[in-house]
Amino acid sequence: MTDRIKEQLSTFLDGELPDQETALLLKRLERDDELRGALSRYSLIGAVLRNDGAVPAARQVAARVSAAIAREPLLGRVRIRLPDRESVLRSATGLAVAAGVAFGAVMLVQQVKSQDPAAPEPLIAQAVVSPVEAVSDLADAGDGPAQSYVTPPATDAPDGLAPAQLANYLVAHYGYASPLVRRSVGAGLISAAEVAVLVDPPKEGQADP
């Protein structure tokens, strides 16, 4: 959403947007979930600052949404808990809370889906024959068509190089791996059953930590 759209939205709420632009904005609102969310949030902020009594109603709506969500079965849901500091900060800024709750409610109700047609579906297919995996989807195919992909076996060290030797190198590389995948490298080290570490003969006088 560009600054110009934000400005239009704000002007629209003030009733000052020309008719022609209003028509265009309304059309955009019909197809733009994010814009509708922003409209809801802006409206609420305005209501709070005007103290026109709309906020309690909004809070009631938000509370009802929260209650409905709370009643849902937990299966398949993921917990995410914000830090106390952040919670306190939000409590201290009542306006922000109102805006955030309203916006959160909008997002939760709408359950907006990705706009990208190439977005992957959940990983649903795995090869029966281990350790080769068939991954059924695309992460981000760009211009290419969807296709399946079979990844190599999990830990197939180079011919003649024992998995243990590869593990030693992986440990040495771990600290330099991209932060986006470092945990994956770590996960591979402590998860794969065949990962082992080569050991040199102990040196005299060497003490363990």
Next chain:
Amino acid sequence: MNSRQAIALALGFAAAPALAESGQEWLEQMTGALNNASYVGEFVCESAGRTERLSITHRVRDGVVSERLVSLSGNGRELVRENDEVVVYLPDQKLAIIERRSGRSDLMGALPQFHGEVARWYKVDYVGREATPFGPTAVVAVRPLDGYRFGYRLWIDVDSRMPVRSDLSDGAGRVVERLRFTRLEFNNDIPDSAFEPALDRSKLRWVRQSPQADDEAPAWRAAQVPPGFRLSVSGIQAVAGAGAPVSHLVYSDGLASVSIFIHSPVPGQAPVQGSGRSGVASAFSTVVEGHQVTVVGEVPPRTLKLIATGLRPATMTPPAAPAAAANRRD
């Protein structure tokens, strides 16, 4: 006060997060969250026919990063990191391996910045919103512009700015690994005890992989590297099982990295040649100038092979020449 003034006033001090407008902005905010957040959680890692579940405890306190990964598969294995030291505990083998990097500030270095040079090799796109079990997320795609690196697709929690899911894909967009959180709780008061391994350390044999003298530079350089890859770290260290000091070079394009290990042949052992893979990391081994070379990194195998086969002693090596762009789409 009209609405515009009200909005400006509200957004000026509201804690309600302003929404990022581009993939770049989302990634920058994600980087900020990763740099500062302390949390505990669990995640699932799907790769190469395996689904692994792990717990994670991550704390940033006074600039010190502590992290503990625990396999929940029942093997008791853990990885504990405190700044420049990493310890991998393998109780099933009665072993612990320590990687200590004193004096090398690049270890666990800063998170990548998705602009400048990196933008030449990756295209960052804001894909849109997607509902997840965590709630709404912003989906951002980081697409490689050639075939020498992997791409990423990140689901960034709108509220906390933390990536709650990431897919790693090859140049054609095919998923090679998926990592997703199943639980994530922020906590600014994680005690030190949370980073103590839940095993009897006195029964373990300790294997050290320490750096040698910092002023001892490896006598090797990569004569050909993919566009954008530059030497970021070099040194000599011990690697268990290598039988001799190992030259360790790290080349990075700002996002992906490749480690090169060079050492003298191990007496009585046949040289190793070939390629392989462990989870998200690939490996390629060969022999160059009578030395055993193994290259490891979170990049496609072709990248490793290119770098490994172009390795030369520093005395006869001109500066690394970028390889021709492969399958470049821009």
